[in-house]
Structure formats: structure tokens, C-alpha cells
Amino acid sequence: xxxxxxxxxxxxxxxxxxxxxxxxxxxxKALDENGEKVTVIWLELMTCTGDFLSFAxxxxxxxxxxxxxxxxxxxxxxLMAAEGEMALKHLYETAEREEGKYILVAExxxxxxxxxxxxxxxxxxxxxxxxxxxxxxxxxxxxxxVIAIGTCAxxxxxxxxxxxxSGSLPVHKILxxxxxxxxxxxxxxxxxxxxxxxxxxLYGVPELDAFGRPTMFYRHTIHDFCxxxxxxxxxxxxxxxxxxxCLFKIGxxxxxxxxxxxxxxxxxxxxxxxxxxxxxxxxCVSPDFPDAMSPFFAHLPDxxxxxxKAGSSLVGKLAIGGxxxxxxxxxxxxxxxxxxxxxxxxxxxxxxxxxATRKKLLEQEERASEATEGAGTEPLKATxxxxxxxxxxxxxxxxxxxxxxxGRDSEASEELVPDKVPAVMPKKLRIIRKIMxxxxx
Amino acid sequence: MPVxxxxxxxxxxxxxxxxxxxxxxxxxxxxxxxxxxRGLEKILLGRDPRDAVYLxxxxxxxxxxxxxxxxxxxxxxxxxxEPPRNGIIIxxxxxxxxxxxxHIRHFYFLTVPDFAPGPDRPPFAPRxxxxxxxxxxxxxxxxxxxxxxxxxxxxxxDMVTIFGGKIPHNHGILAGGASAPPSGDSVxxxxxxxxxxxxxxEQKMVKDAETLAEVYDDYFKIGVGHKNIMAYGMFSHPxxxxxxxxxxxxxxxxxxEKLDRHSIEEHVKFSWYEEAPPLSPEEGSTQPDTDKPxxxxxxxxxxxxGLAMEVGPLARLIISxxxxxxxxxxxxxxxxxxxxxxxxxxxEQWALELEIGKPVFTPYDMPSEAEGMGMVEAMRGGxxxxxxxxxxxxxxxxxxxxxAWDCSPRDDEGKRGPVEESLVGTPxxxxxxxxxxxxxxRSFDPCLACAVHVIDARGKEKEIEIxx
Numbered sequence: 001x002x003x004x005x006x007x008x009x010x011x012x013x014x015x016x017x018x019x020x021x022x023x024x025x026x027x028x029k030a031l032d033e034n035g036e037k038v039t040v041i042w043l044e045l046m047t048c049t050g051d052f053l054s055f056a057x058x059x060x061x062x063x064x065x066x067x068x069x070x071x072x073x074x075x076x077x078x079l080m081a082a083e084g085e086m087a088l089k090h091l092y093e094t095a096e097r098e099e100g101k102y103i104l105v106a107e108x109x110x111x112x113x114x115x116x117x118x119x120x121x122x123x124x125x126x127x128x129x130x131x132x133x134x135x136x137x138x139x140x141x142x143x144x145x146v147i148a149i150g151t152c153a154x155x156x157x158x159x160x161x162x163x164x165x166s167g168s169l170p171v172h173k174i175l176x177x178x179x180x181x182x183x184x185x186x187x188x189x190x191x192x193x194x195x196x197x198x199x200x201x202l203y204g205v206p207e208l209d210a211f212g213r214p215t216m217f218y219r220h221t222i223h224d225f226c227x228x229x230x231x232x233x234x235x236x237x238x239x240x241x242x243x244x245x246c247l248f249k250i251g252x253x254x255x256x257x258x259x260x261x262x263x264x265x266x267x268x269x270x271x272x273x274x275x276x277x278x279x280x281x282x283x284c285v286s287p288d289f290p291d292a293m294s295p296f297f298a299h300l301p302d303x304x305x306x307x308x309k310a311g312s313s314l315v316g317k318l319a320i321g322g323x324x325x326x327x328x329x330x331x332x333x334x335x336x337x338x339x340x341x342x343x344x345x346x347x348x349x350x351x352x353x354x355x356a357t358r359k360k361l362l363e364q365e366e367r368a369s370e371a372t373e374g375a376g377t378e379p380l381k382a383t384x385x386x387x388x389x390x391x392x393x394x395x396x397x398x399x400x401x402x403x404x405x406x407g408r409d410s411e412a413s414e415e416l417v418p419d420k421v422p423a424v425m426p427k428k429l430r431i432i433r434k435i436m437x438x439x440x441x
Numbered sequence: 442m443p444v445x446x447x448x449x450x451x452x453x454x455x456x457x458x459x460x461x462x463x464x465x466x467x468x469x470x471x472x473x474x475x476x477x478x479r480g481l482e483k484i485l486l487g488r489d490p491r492d493a494v495y496l497x498x499x500x501x502x503x504x505x506x507x508x509x510x511x512x513x514x515x516x517x518x519x520x521x522x523e524p525p526r527n528g529i530i531i532x533x534x535x536x537x538x539x540x541x542x543x544h545i546r547h548f549y550f551l552t553v554p555d556f557a558p559g560p561d562r563p564p565f566a567p568r569x570x571x572x573x574x575x576x577x578x579x580x581x582x583x584x585x586x587x588x589x590x591x592x593x594x595x596x597x598x599d600m601v602t603i604f605g606g607k608i609p610h611n612h613g614i615l616a617g618g619a620s621a622p623p624s625g626d627s628v629x630x631x632x633x634x635x636x637x638x639x640x641x642x643e644q645k646m647v648k649d650a651e652t653l654a655e656v657y658d659d660y661f662k663i664g665v666g667h668k669n670i671m672a673y674g675m676f677s678h679p680x681x682x683x684x685x686x687x688x689x690x691x692x693x694x695x696x697x698e699k700l701d702r703h704s705i706e707e708h709v710k711f712s713w714y715e716e717a718p719p720l721s722p723e724e725g726s727t728q729p730d731t732d733k734p735x736x737x738x739x740x741x742x743x744x745x746x747g748l749a750m751e752v753g754p755l756a757r758l759i760i761s762x763x764x765x766x767x768x769x770x771x772x773x774x775x776x777x778x779x780x781x782x783x784x785x786x787x788x789e790q791w792a793l794e795l796e797i798g799k800p801v802f803t804p805y806d807m808p809s810e811a812e813g814m815g816m817v818e819a820m821r822g823g824x825x826x827x828x829x830x831x832x833x834x835x836x837x838x839x840x841x842x843x844x845a846w847d848c849s850p851r852d853d854e855g856k857r858g859p860v861e862e863s864l865v866g867t868p869x870x871x872x873x874x875x876x877x878x879x880x881x882x883r884s885f886d887p888c889l890a891c892a893v894h895v896i897d898a899r900g901k902e903k904e905i906e907i908x909x
Contacts, residue, residue, distance in 0.1 A: 046479060048890050049454045050502025050609035056546070057595045057608075064588045067564065074563045077451050081554040081568035083879060084447040090567050118479075122449035123458055158484065158499040165480030187502065187609050242528075242620040242802030266607035269599045271630065277606030277613045277621040282495060284610075290496065295489035 037069075038201055039102040041094060041139060042076040045132040046119045046159055046168060047108025050187040051150035052078050058190035059268035066194075074102075077121070085125045095142050103200060104143035106171045106180075109152040109160050110136050113167025133174065140175040145200050147181045148172065149193050154182035154212070155287040162291050172212060179205060182212040185259070186284035190268040192217045192259075209258070211287055217264075222254035222281050225262045241279045241297070251297040253283030445872060450882060452551040454503045455889030457848070459882060461864060463872045471857070471864035472737055473848045485838040490516060490807065490830050493838065494615050497826065500840065501890045502609045503546070506539040506601065507819030509614040511826040511840075516616035519813025519830060520805055528618020528801040529679040530791050531604050534631065535613055537676070537788045538600035541638055543820040544754075544781040545597060547886050548646060549590035552774060555880045556653050557583050569874035574656050583652070586645045593641045596634045603631050618802040623795040632792055639785040642778070650778040654771050664770030664881035666863035669693045669748050670756035671846075673700065673825070675818035676787070679794070686787060687818065690760040693748060697760075701746075702816060705825070705841065708742040708852040711735060719744065719853060722827040722839040723812070738850035742858060743841050749852065751859040752822025752843045753885060754780040770863075773884035809833040819843050821886040847885045860885055 044052065056063055067073050073080075074094040075087070082090055095102065111118035116133025123129050140146050148171045151157040160168040172180040181200065183192050196214050199206045206214040223229065231237070231246035238245040246252070252275065254262075261273045261281070274281055283293035290296075448458035462470040481500055485493060494512040498505040510532060517524065524532075557580050558573050559565030575583065598608045604621045605611030613620050621627065654661075674689030691698040706719035713736045725741075742749070750756075751768075755776035758764035763783065764776050811830040816823065822843030829837035849858035857865070860882055869875050 044456075048499055048502040048505070048609075050499070050505065053502045053546075053598075053609050056591070057598050059595065062595070063591045068588075072563050076564050077449055077456070078454065079550055080451050080564040081559060081566065083449065083451040086567055086569070087449060087451055120448075120456060120458075122456070123446050125446050127446060158496060159479040159481065161484045163483060165483050186499065240617070240802060240804040241615055242618065242622070242800070266602050267598060268595070269602075271599055271602045272604075272606050272621075274606035274612040277604065277611075279606060279612035279615070279620045282612075290492075294492050296495055297491050298489065 037072045039094060039098045040071045040073050040105060040197075041091065041102050041143070042073065042105040042107065043121065043132075043135055043139060044077045045106060045108035045121070045136060045153065045171075046111050046166065047150065047152055049078055049107070051107045051153075051185075051193070052076070054185075054187035054190055054267070055149070055193055057267040058194045061194065071103075071197075074098075084122070088122050088124060088130065091139075095139055099142045101144050102142075103145045103147065103197070104139050105147050105149055105197075106136060106140070106153045107149045108132070109156050109168040110171060110174050111159075111166035112169045112174065118166035118168075136171060136174050140171070140178055140180075143178075145181065145205070146171065146175060146178055147183060147193070147196060147200065148212075149183050150188045151184040151186045151284055151286075151289050154184035155289065157186060158290055180212055181205060181208065181214065183217075184211075184213060184285040184287075184289075186289065189217075189259075189261075189264065189266065191264060213258070213285075217260055218258045218285060220258065220260065222252075222257045222259065222262055222275075225260070226254055226275060227262060228275060238278060243278060247275055247278070247280040249299050250280055251282070251295065251299050252280035253286070253293050253296075253300065254281045255300060257281055257283040257286055257293075259285045445875060445878075447875065447878060450879065450887075452554065452879075453883060453887050453889065454501060455887075457882075457887060457889045459864075459878065461869075461875065461878055463869050463875070466869050466872070468864050468867040468869060468878065471861045473740075473850065473858060473860050482838045482840060485835050487834050487836075490519070490811075490828065490833075490835050491616060493826075493828060493835060495610070495612070497840065498610045500842075501888055503543055503890075504539070504819045504821065504824075504888060505609045506536045506605070506611055506614060507817060507824050508826070508840075509611065510536055510817045511815040511819075511824050512828075513614055513616045514815030514817060515813040515826040515828050516815070517813070518815060519811035519828065520616070520807055522617055522803055522805045524618030524803055525800045526679045527623065527796055527799045528803070529677050530795055531619035531621065531623065531801055532614050533676045533679075533791055534788055535601050535605045535611060535619070537784050537791070538597050538631075538635075539608065539611075540784055540820050541642070541781055541788075542594045542597035542601070543886075544777050545590050545594040545638075545642070545646065547820075548650065548774070548778060549587045549594075551883055551886070553583060553587055553649075555876060555883060556657060559584055559587070569876045571871050571874045571876055575652070579652055579656070583649050586649055589641065589645065593638050597638050600631055600634045600638070603627050603634075615802075617805055618800075620802060622799075622801050623797055625797065628792055628795060632789065635785065635788055635792070639782075639789070642781050642785055646778055647782055650775055654775055657771060660771040660774075660880065661767065661769040663867055663877070664773075664863045664884060665768045666751050666859045667749055668695070668768050669745075669750050670759060670768075671700065671745055671750040671752055671823060672757045672760045673702075673816040673818050673823040675757060676784075687757045688761045691745065691750070692756075692760065692766070693746075695766070702814070704746045706744055706747075707841070708744055710742075710853040711851045711855075712738050712741050714741065719747075722825060722841055723814075723829075723837075725839055740845055740849055742849040742852040743845050744852050747852070747854070749849065749856060749859050749862065750846055751863075751885075752846045753777075754820075754822075756822065757818060770881050770884040773886075777886065807833065821888055822846060842888070844885075844888045848887050848889065860887065 061070060075091045080087060110132050112133055116131035119132035120129050121132060121135050148154045152159060153171045156168055156170045159166060181196060183196050185192060195217065196206060199214065206216060209215050209218060228246045232248055236245045237249040238247050240250060265271060265273050280296060282296045283289055286293055445461050445463055446458065450457040450459055460472040461468050485496060493516065494509050497508040497512045500508050554565065554568065557575050558568060601608040601611055604619065604627065605613030669692065671691045672687065672689055674685035675687035676685055678684040678686065689700040691700050706721055707725050708719050709717055713733055753773065755764065755773045758776045758780055759766055764779065809832055813828055815826045823846065824843055825841045827839045828835060847859045851857055864878060864881055867877050867881050869877050
């Protein structure tokens with residue numbers, strides 16, 4: 001049996017070794033203790049099924065090994081032979097039989113508006129509907145572990161983007177008091193999910209970050225280990241998609257995106273990744289993706305929200321604040337990760353960051369960034385933020401200081417062509433920070 | 442009259458509800474409805490037009506590259522962008538690889554369990570147990586190939602990743618062309634994977650499909666719909682502008698016509714939208730009306746010159762002259778498999794036409810006011826994106842998906858959608874195990890993740906009222 005430490009080592013050395021492959025026999029053995037394979041119920045909620053298709057791309061173990069040797073995939077809308085009432089009955093029977101023992105995999109966001117009428121997993125033959133909301137509550141409460149696969153299930157994702165027509169919420173907001181392990185990504189990388197599933201089966205809940213993501217995958221920013229990092233340092237920037245160089249100026253969200261794409265690569269065969277294809281990272285594993293991560297081709301921190309109209313009413317400002325909290329809160333959270341992690345004990349109940357906590361984080365971060373102000377060196381070029389300066393824990397503060405500096409006399413820009421976009425939109429950001437810290441703008 | 446509700450109709454992308462009326466072991470009427478609403482077209486409003494490519498991909502996990510293509514073409518149309526030759530070829534390769542993935546997964550994951558029982562454990566059990574006709578050797582072989590198809594569809598997705606960065610939701614297709622320039626290194630990886638996938642399609646998948654066609658030959662006559670078909674044209678020719686490897690066209694009542702891209706309208710009489718005359722997608726409005734009498738679906742009914750059109754691989758192959766004019770369930774299944782074979786063959790040729798060192802992307806400026814249309818073939822049929830840009834932002838976005846064509850409800854004249862029509866007359870041996878309905882419905886490769894624009898449970902209750 002692998003120790004936890006060995007397992008984590010395996011996970012982190014992903015570029016050369018597919019973690020799950022080495023584990024398979026051990027996982028099978030671990031599961032065999034009771035002579036039973038672990039039951040997995042996979043609920044597709046409001047989803048494009050991209051996460052299941054990504055899961056189908058897993059290599060070590062592959063789906064053949066998984067469904068034949070490792071798990072009992074009792075319910076999966078895209079794969080299962082049963083349909084209609086037969087499928088629904090089987091779902092409820094399985095949950096009853098395996099109560100407290102099965103792993104629930106939730107894919108997709110949960111439409112919560114008007115009591116969940118915007119999404120259904122199916123209908124009984126008497127016409128009785130089963131809403132996504134009802135299903136996630138029922139099966140979530142009876143599961144031993146709940147894994148949210150993909151950004152929709154973890155954080156809301158594209159369908160919960162402004163104006164969120166279906167009132168969708170991530171799984172953890174529905175399952176209050178239940179530990180939800182978030183494996184975001186649009187879609188979730190096959191290894192992130194299968195690795196997490198393996199960890200859960202072998203050792204229980206893995207160490208999670210403040211957003212409920214396993215730190216074995218979502219620990220470092222894309223920027224930290226980007227193979228084009230040196231281009232960034234040397235100011236060699238791509239001018240358009242398809243151009244070689246650092247993609248920061250055409251919108252790369254790598255500096256605020258916490259995951260291991262640059263070292264792991266896609267898919268399970270580890271062949272390429274968005275930056276490798278000369279396109280910007282769009283921050284798809286982040287909370288508030290896509291709102292806080294768009295426009296995709298305009299660079300950070302050009303925070304744009306579709307609801308923001310030219311005239312800035314209070315509503316408009318509040319809306320910016322809400323979305324920008326995605327980037328700001330995210331950065332802040334990582335900045336003081338040390339402190340947050342004091343409250344994260346492996347396998348324990350964790351709290352997801354709510355608005356109040358975020359506010360607190362921002363205040364703390366602001367104090368911290370004020371303390372470090374002036375300590376950094378001057379950036380070389382106006383368009384290059386000083387991510388590289390100082391130690392890694394200060395990076396978010398660096399970004400934010402930079403924004404503030406540049407913003408003194410420039411207005412927020414609506415310019416879309418990447419080459420012409422002014423570096424930052426600091427005035428907006430200042431307003432956001434003030435709103436977030438409870439002061440009047 | 443008993444109404445059989447089948448929901449979830451599993452083994453397809455998204456969530457679907459089929460209501461079929463069965464009399465004397467025969468389907469006499471059918472109603473098709475998707476059961477979730479996301480409103481992605483609303484979400485797109487006010488955003489940077491370039492974001493449409495990556496955001497519309499998120500409509501569907503299995504045909505994401507098709508949405509990327511349609512959105513890219515719509516933007517290129519709006520901004521007058523000419524992608525370079527290499528860009529067109531790479532986009533064809535990315536989309537082609539995703540199409541192979543889709544066709545392999547559709548045949549084995551989604552279709553085979555309707556015709557051959559798998560091992561007696563999940564996810565292959567529980568299942569209906571009626572009308573399985575393969576002998577045990579055939580059955581064993583088809584499930585051996587089922588297992589191998591897992592690896593082959595993954596290999597096809599890996600091919601997408603080589604030029605697309607990742608998949609589902611690749612980054613490599615965008616307005617202006619493609620983003621990953623070809624190199625000897627990427628082309629050798631691509632070709633190596635392609636040759637394995639091609640070999641599998643030619644030697645295993647075609648054979649398995651032909652076995653099914655032989656044993657279930659009555660399905661050539663079951664599931665015949667309106668026999669009106671349409672294709673928008675698939676795989677742009679890199680050197681001949683406006684030409685495609687799979688031709689665009691229309692066949693109505695056996696008569697071939699040229700496709701008129703402006704003859705598409707959406708009907709809403711039986712959908713929960715405010716009463717409106719048929720509108721083109723450029724101007725279509727989406728004002729829900731949940732109390733509308735007579736409505737039973739939240740999917741609009743797109744019509745071409747007022748007719749319900751079937752789209753998909755069968756339509757494409759018939760229009761291109763690669764398949765005889767035959768419209769049954771088994772024809773759809775076979776055509777999909779033959780199309781995969783043809784596309785794999787073409788892709789090998791395209792990969793060798795790439796020019797190393799030539800650009801793949803055309804940089805462009807965005808006007809603040811523009812209008813564009815992108816019509817492509819997705820894996821399951823014609824897909825259109827229509828957009829308007831105002832003040833540098835998206836001011837209108839409309840998507841008509843292939844499954845909206847195939848799974849549409851009745852139109853203003855009360856005529857059924859293609860799936861509804863093709864279900865009528867389907868024999869059902871055991872109404873408690875309507876395996877036949879699933880066979881016909883799934884042969885369209887429906888993708889309800891794509892088709893459903895709006896759904897509402899209040900509407901659902903009404904659906905029941907109307908049906909009973």
C-alpha cells in the first residue's frame with residue numbers, strides 16, 4: 001500500500017508518470033477488502049456532459065479498467081443501458097442499498113430558481129419530475145463522499161454566468177454541511193478527477209484548498225510553472241493567438257489560475273495545452289469563471305462584466321464588485337493561504353469562502369499589501385506587471401499594487417483589440433476594493 | 442390512450458423526454474421535449490464578440506468543436522476575415538478528429554446497447570430484455586470492440602489536443618483561423634494516432650455496423666421520417682472558397698435543390714413563446730409565455746421553407762452522393778459509420794497538405810458594428826450561429842442546433858418534427874420495454890444539451906395535460 005506521502009509525490013510528478021496508472025492494482029486491492037467494488041453514482045445535472053467525456057479520455061486507469069475492475073458505475077446518463085423509469089428506479093434502489101457507502105459524482109451546476117424547475121434528470125412514468133435540485137439534495141445526503149466534477153458543479157461555471165437565467169448554484173451551496181470535494185476545470189482534466197477519486201477510495205478526503213480543491217492538483221498558478229515564463233520575464237509577448245511568446249498581453253489568465261496544466265498537459269496522454277497551442281489560458285478552474293475571467297482575449301485585470309453599462313449606477317458598481325471579487329478574492333485567498341490552511345485539516349469539514357469571508361480576506365490582504373508597498377522594485381516596462389518580484393507569497397499584492405500605480409490617471413478602457421489595451425483598469429479596481437471593504441466608493 | 446413517458450432517454454448528450462402513444466403495439470404519435478434550460482444565448486449578450494467562440498463551445502461537450510467552428514465563421518463573416526490556408530486545414534483536422542470521436546462513441550457507447558446485451562453488471566445492467574438477436578459469438582465480438590472503442594475514441598480526442606490544446610472545449614479553433622502551426626513533430630503524432638483510429642473504423646466498426654444491419658434488416662424500413670433532408674456543407678476546401686468536401690444541399694420530396702441560407706425560420710406555435718409569425722434567426726425573439734394554450738415544448742421548431750428537415754450524417758452522405766436515398770433507422774446508423782471511414786481517409790490526405798512555416802492565423806481588427814452568420818455541419822447535422830455586434834459587444838446571438846431540427850416539436854402548420862414523425866409507425870413488442878423507440882430515436886444522435894434553449898416545469902405540467 002502506498003503511503004499518503006508517496007501518493008502525493010506521484011500526483012505531483014505527473015508530467016512523467018500518470019498517477020492513476022501506478023495506483024490501479026492498489027486501488028483495486030484497497031477496494032477488495034470487503035470483496036466489493038465501490039459504488040459510484042454519477043449525476044449529470046445542468047451540464048454539457050463535457051466532464052464525462054473528459055473522464056472518458058482517462059488513460060491510466062482507462063475507462064475499461066475502471067468500469068470492469070475498479071468501480072461499479074451504477075448510474076451514468078450517457079453510458080448506462082437502462083433508460084426511463086427503469087433507470088430512475090435503479091438509481092433510487094442503489095442509493096438505498098448503498099446508503100452511506102457510495103461515492104456521488106456530481107457533474108453540472110444546479111438550477112435553483114423557482115425550486116429547481118429549470119433542470120430535470122428525468123420523469124417517472126406517472127409524470128412526476130425529478131429536478132436536479134431534488135436529486136442532488138437526496139443523493140448528496142446519502143453519499144459517503146461527494147465529488148463535484150468540473151467548474152459548473154464546483155463553482156457554477158458558464159451557465160451560472162451573468163445574468164444566470166436559471167439561477168444556478170454550485171453543488172456545495174446546495175449541500176450545506178456536506179463535504180464537497182471540488183475538481184473544477186472546463187472540463188475537468190481526466191487525471192484531476194481520477195486522481196481525486198483514487199485518493200478518496202484509498203485514503204479519504206484529500207487536502208483541500210480554500211475553495212475545496214485538492215491541493216495535489218490545484219496548488220500552483222499556471223504562471224508559476226509556465227514553460228513560457230521566461231518569455232514573460234524577457235517581455236517577449238505574442239501579438240495574437242497563434243503567435244509564439246508569452247500570452248499575457250492577449251489575455252492569459254495564468255497568473256491567477258491555480259492548477260497544473262503546464263506540467264501535466266492534456267489530455268490523459270499529456271500532449272499539449274492551451275498555451276502550448278498559442279492561445280491564452282482562460283482560467284477555467286477558477287471560481288467565477290467565466291465572468292471574472294473574461295474577456296478572454298483582453299489581459300488582466302481588465303475586469304469586464306456584461307451587466308456593466310456605460311453609465312455607472314450603483315447597481316453597476318456593485319455588479320463589478322461581485323464579479324471582480326472572483327479575481328480579487330481568489331488572489332487574496334492565495335496570498336494568505338498560510339493562514340487559511342491553518343483551518344484546513346486533511347479530511348476534515350471545511351468551509352467554503354462566502355462573501356463575508358472574502359470581505360475579511362480582502363481587508364487583511366489590503367493591510368498586508370500596504371505593508372509591502374514600496375518594497376518591490378520598479379517594473380521594467382509599463383505593460384509588464386511585476387509578478388516576478390519578491391517571493392511567491394507576495395505576487396497577488398504585486399499585481400494589485402501595480403494596478404493601483406497605473407491607475408492614477410487613466411480611465412477604465414473598453415478597448416478590445418489586445419495590442420491597444422491599456423495595461424490596467426485600476427480606478428475600477430480601487431472602487432471594487434472599497435466596496436468590498438464596506439466603505440463607500 | 443396510454444402515453445408512455447420515457448425519461449431520461451439515456452445514452453445521449455443531455456436530457457430528453459419522449460412521450461409516445463402506443464396502440465396495438467405500434468407508436469401512433471410522439472412528442473419530443475428537452476428538459477433543461479440554460480439560456481446561453483442570453484449569457485452571451487454584452488460580451489466581447491471573440492469570447493463567443495470559447496463560450497458557445499460550452500453549449501455541448503460532445504460537439505464543442507462544431508460550435509467553435511460556427512462561432513468562428515460567424516465572426517469571420519462579420520469582420521471580413523480570411524483565414525489562411527493552413528488555418529483552414531488545421532480546423533478541418535481538429536473538427537474531423539472530434540467527429541471521429543463522436544461517431545465512435547455514438548456507435549458503441551450509445552447505439553450498441555440497444556441491439557446487443559452487454560455484461561450483466563453496471564453500467565450495462567439493468568437493461569430491457571427484449572428482441573436481442575445477435576448470436577453469442579457476434580455479441581462477444583461486438584463487446585470486445587466496444588472495449589477497444591474506449592481507447593480509439595480517446596485517441597481521436599488526443600488528436601484534437603495536438604492542434605487544439607485540449608478537449609472538450611478546445612482552444613485551437615478561433616476567428617482568424619487556427620492557433621497551432623503545424624510541425625513535423627505534431628504532424629507525426631497526429632498521423633500516428635489517426636492511422637490507428639482509421640484501422641479500427643475500417644476493420645472493426647464498419648464490420649460491426651454491417652453485422653447489425655444484416656441481423657436487424659427490418660430497421661431499414663422502421664423509423665423513416667419526412668424524407669426531407671438538408672446539409673450546410675462540411676469541411677471547407679482550403680483552396681476553393683465556398684466549396685466543401687461534403688456538399689451543401691437540400692432534398693425535398695426526392696427533388697434536389699440548392700441550399701438557400703436565408704430560407705430558415707423558427708416557428709413557435711407549439712412552443713412556450715409569445716405568439717409570433719415565423720422569424721428568421723437574425724431577428725428571432727425569445728419572450729417566454731408559459732400560459733400559451735396548445736404549446737407543449739420549449740424547443741422552437743426550425744423550418745426550411747416551412748418544412749421540417751432531417752439533418753445528420755445520412756443527409757450529408759445522400760446529398761454528397763455517397764449513400765443511396767434510403768431513410769430508415771439502420772441507414773442513419775450505417776451512414777454515420779461510413780462517414781467516419783471517409784473522413785478518416787480524407788484527414789490523412791489533409792494532414793499531408795499542411796505547409797510547414799506558413800501562417801495559421803489572420804490578425805484582424807474588430808469593427809464596433811457588424812453582423813455575421815456561421816453555418817457549419819456539426820457531427821449530428823447543420824448548425825448555425827447568427828450574431829450581431831453593437832458598440833463592440835455582442836448585441837444579438839442566436840443558435841440553431843442540429844438537434845433542434847431533428848428533435849423539434851410541431852410547427853405552425855401542426856406538422857411533426859423529424860424524430861416525432863419517424864417514430865410514428867414504429868412497432869413496439871412490449872410497451873413496458875420499448876427498446877424499439879430508443880433505437881429509432883438514438884439513430885438521430887440527438888444532442889439535447891444543444892437543442893434546448895428554454896424549459897420550464899410549469900410548461901411540463903401543461904405537457905402532461907395536453908398529452909392525457
